[in-house]
Amino acid sequence: MTHSNVCQVNDELASTLATHRQELRRGTLVVACLLACRTPRYGYALLEYLAAAGLDAEANTLYPLLRRLEGQGLLRAEWNTDEPRPRKYYSLTANGAAATAQLRDEWARLSTSLTTLEKDTP
């Protein structure tokens, strides 16, 4: 195999991997947001909090997502005008807490399944 062929194969592999990784992470952002909003947070603080936990999210993904979760009744939003800069704080509703618990369990199940598969396969 020539050098350029190797590069091409590597590029394809990298792009395939990027797609799979993105698909894997897509749903986890929702769970992460819900978990993080057990304490009320505004968007930008949430972004930093997630980044500190090792989850990099983009503002242009997170903000619309927060709004959607609010629309679904999983988060509650409140404007806090006490600070010099007014901010919209998101916190978990009762429904949101129930959904979070279920999603968290689902995640644990997936994690167990993957561990089992990893151990079983020779």
Add this chain to the structure above:
Amino acid sequence: MSTLTQRYIDEVVSHLPEATRPDISRELDALISDMVAERSTDGHARGPAERSALEELGDPARLAARYRDAPAYLIGPRLYPSYVAGLRWLLPLVALIALAVNVVVRVATEPELQLGALIGAAIGGVLTAVFTVAGVLTLVFAIVERTLPGAEQERFGRTGGQAWTVEDLGGERPGQAGVRSEAITGLVFVAFMALVPVVPTSFLYVAHLNGGGPFVNQALWEFWLPAYYLLLGLEAAVEAWDLVAGRWSLPQVLARAAVSVAFAVYLTWLFLTQQVLDPAIPTGGVPWDWTLRMTVAVVWLVTVWSLVDMGRKWRARRPVRS
């Protein structure tokens, strides 16, 4: 709020429903302030910091689309198979109907029919019909995509809105798939052949040859042309049999082969013993004997080829004995 940020936010919310605008504006304003503040403490000046913050948020139209959460495609994966199936089923049908209607209307209204004008009118009519139907179908699917809930979309376009079951596979072998479409092609060919004895010379722009009469010697109506239509009728019957049955059986194949051979024998006899061309058409300078022999040779070549082709297809289509 700087004018740049203001312009950006205005652009985003202009794509969003009126009621959500003030809230989203306010939140985006706070976000951009935070982003700029963070970047400014990194040592950037305010101007470049604002620029980089806005560019990180990206195209306002895209950001607005994320807020709307509406599909950013015309027809999604759930509907796409039905859409393609619809096009494949509908467009050939529409093209055929448009072709027939245009030709019939033209034939009925034009005092002197000519090939070029007929083709022009037919192509124009067929293209208009096909594009209109494709456009309307696309529009209908795009609307369904946006109105029908996801689970019901998979059933849309299926007979009676039923979910797929194994019965939908059908029992035909893959080889039988072409039988009906071949029969339709065959019927179209028969229709063309039926026109040959009556096509006037004016249709092909050579009316000067015999004053616009048919190409074919009209004296043949005494016996040969009725026989021609009888054979065409048999050919049509064979095609209709295939069309109705949708699959080949041995009697069908034998009937088809018999009609082919009968037709070839008839044409050979006709060409070698009769004056086929209208006697009024001057044929001086044409080596007539040779032309006729070549025609007969071509007739047999085509017949033998179609028999060989029939045999090959029969091998793929005959019922499997188990």
